[in-house]
Amino acid sequence: MLTTQRQTVHLPGSEAYEALRKPLNAALDPRPAMVVEAYGVADVRAAVLMATERNLPLAVQATGHGTHTEANGALLLRTTAMDEVEIDPIRRVAKVGPGARWGAVIDAAAPYGLVPLAGSSRDVGVTGFTLGGGVGWLSRRYGFAADSVIRAQVVTADGRLVSTDEHPDLLWALKGGGGSFGLVTELEFRLYPVKQVWAGIIPFQGDYRALTEKAPDTLSTALIISPEGTKLKVMSTVPVEGFEAIPFREAVMGGTPARHLDFFTDLHDDVMEMAVEAGKEATVEIRHWGGAMAGHRGPVAAANASYSVIVSQALPGLAEAFGPHATGGSFLNFLADTGRTPDAFTGYERLAEAKRAWDPRGLFSVGHSIR
Template sequence: MSTFTTARRLRADFTGPVHLPGDAGYEKLRGTPFAPIDPRPALVAEATGAEDVRAAVLAARDAGLRPAVQATGHGTRAACDGGLLLRTSRMAGVLVDPHRRLARVGPGTRWGRVLTAAAPFGLAGLSGSHTDVGVTGYTLGGGLGWLSRAYGFAADSLLRAQVVTADGRLVTASPDAHPDLFWALRGGGGNFGVVTALEFRLYPVDRVFAGTACYPIERAAEVAARYRDWIGGAPDELGTALELTSMPDTPETHPSVRGRRVLRLKAMYTGSAGQARRLLRPLVRAAGPALAEDFRTLPYAEAEMGGTAPGQVDLLRELPDAAVEAIVRAAGTDGGPAVEIRHWAGAMGRPGPGAGPAGPRAARLSVIADRPVPDLAAALRPYGGGAFLNFLHDPARTADAYSGADLRRLAAVKRRYDPDNVFGLGHNIPPAPAAAARTAG
């Protein structure tokens, strides 16, 4: 079936617009905001509902076109060249049930809309570092945010998902229906179908104490060593990170740190300001007087903390002196990469019964550099291992995000729901051979 024939079929069955190369909408919609790829799909279809998604999946299969799904595009890692790019950004509805403390969202929804809808009820979802990140890709890939130490990975809060499978069925996965698919969706990424709706828990978080404080970069080694020891007693309600970075040389930046290399402490606490300052006091004493500080109490929906762009990520079980020295050596001088040391653990390491493969549960810390630093990666390798799907740039490393047992189980689920690997672009988990899938099941 030709591309034009497929487009005609879709336009007959589809509510949303369909774009071919040369159409005005094609150039606008084919790209991604961050990934260094230049996708050239055969056509782009903008779904407005679950039936549009079904029509697109079936049309792609009949035409022999590989489908790719994109909402905001933040997590796109592979180009859909010659395939059918299904955009779900028009499916961005949000429904909050304050009595049951849950939200139901469309696949194109960004976290900002969820937080805005939940805030009047004193509730919040487990959003990431930026409110413009899409809910669906973030959640399916695990979902790490500033509330994760208190409440777990975002995937752990998923209650049910509506999914179009590779054969065009619309199913609802939950603990009681398609439980194998439900398990796989909570950390297995977009391998198993096209999500058309998610339902997840909200939490009673209204206002938080949050912000940053900047200190001289020369204190980085001493403060990082103190941080390593201090996190052992930090409560789950407190999320923190240390960042070695260069501040922008702009009028909006505080004059004392403008254009300067600094050590920056980031923190978010769901309790009182007074208690937060008492908890942070050992770090503040080690760092000395702040060059600039903006800690304050504010609505959680307004506390966009940001984060170091994950150009290189190392997950650590420990942070010995040798690791601290390697981080400071790599990032402690002008021109060096931005490097963030972030505390994990807490509820992320205490999954409930039947939890999915959301992330590296044993990780105590992450070290994130905004660009690859091979010497730093080599220095940190003895103290960690594994990967987090949301942070992986290289689809060839997808298997690193899972234990051997979880990977085998994911491959078996893939075999059941997508035996032909229709959804094989990006962070792909190939279907298990038939015999292996029967054993895993």
Template sequence: MTIRRTLRMDGPVYWPGDDGYDAHRKPLNPDLDPRPAVVVRAAGPADVRRAVLAARRHALPFAVQATGHGTHVAHDGALLLHTGAMTSVHVDPDRRVARVTAGTRWRDVLAAAAPFGLAPLSGSSPDVGVVGYALGGGLGWLAREHGLAADSVLRAQVVTADGTVRTVSADRQPELFWALRGGGGSYGVVTALEFRLHPVDRVYAGAVTFCRDRAADTLAFYRRWIERVPDALSTALLLTRDGKLVVKALYTGDPDRGRALLAPLWRAAGPALDNGMRVVEYAQAAMGGTFARTFDQVRALDDDLLAALVAEPDATVEIRHWGGRIARDRGAAAHRDAPLSVILDTVPSPRVAAALRGAGLGSSFLNFLADPARMSTAFTPENWTALRRIKASYDPENIFAAGLAVPSAPVTPQAVAVERAGRGYLPSGSAALSVSTPLS
């Protein structure tokens, strides 16, 4: 049977030359011009299942795209599953929970949650897709107080490589659930997510702009100042290409208290050129982000790194405060203990690169990663070992290998025992699950 006969879908199917093929094959990145063998625009989980099985049956590479934000590889010759039509949001205000389907964007969740005084752990842009963001970890402006978006996920519906539609949670296939929450799209196609909402209505948020001439003193003050601030306050410092120092901040408490907390930092930075801090609904507080050409987490903003960043004129540099709830949670995503991250929108100069080698972890964060070869750097060694073993259990044929993918690893009893003892992601008495099923 040919693949054209196999792909009997509820949603449209686009072949090269069809109207709609070009519109649905392209990701957000303008440098990529992928030429998939076919694009399937799924109407629901049944279409997702059919697409996965068709790709297996016809030995086609398989790739998934919703908004296109997370596509970093041109999936030439693949079956490209487009989930952008699968959009729905349901908010349960009593449980403070939202359920979304695969193509939903954060703007829809923000709009649905706001009337109840609730907020999701969304990121800097409301146009980003919920599922890809959460699978990649999800570092937003509420993360210090409420954790990464991945850690807020309560339940996921996922189509695994054998074509089974599964609903997983902390007490139902817990290994797969743990891996999905920050391990990326290597384990299946997530068709729906259920996650916590938080009682955040109005926030004190925005950006204050200063001249860059006091940047060194400000950064030196900042590294001491962050040790005393509450989890409800999140900040980032930007050194811009046009000679400015920008302080971004979001505080979920009383605005007067927020002003008092931030005032010492503003005094260190000097007279403000522009003060954009204001009290707004959380849904209106998105402050954008820096394109992460270079990303690392740092143990400390030491003197060498501070001086190198301040002296970097041809880059936008963002220094962001982590810690708080991020460090206390135990999910699969990220290196949790680092207090700060450094982002540059370009390749660093030799001086900055050397300073980052001295102070940095050499880490990445999945939402900010573009190079599949550096996938392992987004996780601790223990979590990387666990993710690879779980990959081998649920996707032994490596169907979900496109883009930022976790490779499988051999499963040994010794590895299972070590991971259980060290990571604690399995409930007491749970058994490891192996669910490889031949294609019928």
């Protein structure tokens, strides 16, 4: 084990290396050249320079939720310890480190009657979720988590520390374009005045398409079809009949693993029939998008979609069946196939230009990287 002033470098063969190299996905068994733990910005900069000197690609992991590719032969930077959370209730802004998780932000903002645009799990890392677009149960009302970003502090591929205040092109790329452009060491984003929500999961036998066509932007829903039956997930920022008001932090909505994902502009009868059929073997989640997400001006392709269909298993023939009706787009947070990375974006050439400008040598090339 090698150590610098605060930074710890773990090499193959050590106990810490074995523990820290693994992501959340148990199917992956990465063998990085080394694992580096960062405790501050100086450590991140040192890791970038070390990777450059040794001609190693650099991969980043905070919680491991967004890891889809094995970082074999790379320098794996763990930012888990950089989990600072600061709330400015006057400006309604949160400032977080790259290791922060949504649960910490939700809890810190709650005493001020504020909430972030978090996802379905408190354990997911804030930065990776947000850079990937970030869709949550308040997104129809307030937009993607990426839309709320107002500033980022970034360590670039050449080891510089820059602020997006001086680089609006970089800010645009980070608001849904992923982590191809630099290492975010500080993220600032807006919070919203939501003291309570009307939310829950109930049995459902109605017409989901009709329900969503009349739904206001204050209402987010998802239809869950599984061998156990059909249920409706609901979250609203205004009263909804049949649901009690609860604090946002207590609304446990959960999510469905995205083994298959397609986006649609409408729910064609054939799509609904295929979803019901798939729900006999797996869990199918049909989610209503649109609302404030449609106003997104960044690179997230899913901003153009009205619905997503997620299936918990990659059933035979499913992709071919849904394909003719789907948009062909994807969403970075839900996309495991790194060969389809461009499908998650609009304006891909603009992202590619930003990649060439900020990372011309391809240091940040592990996982969902812009080429």
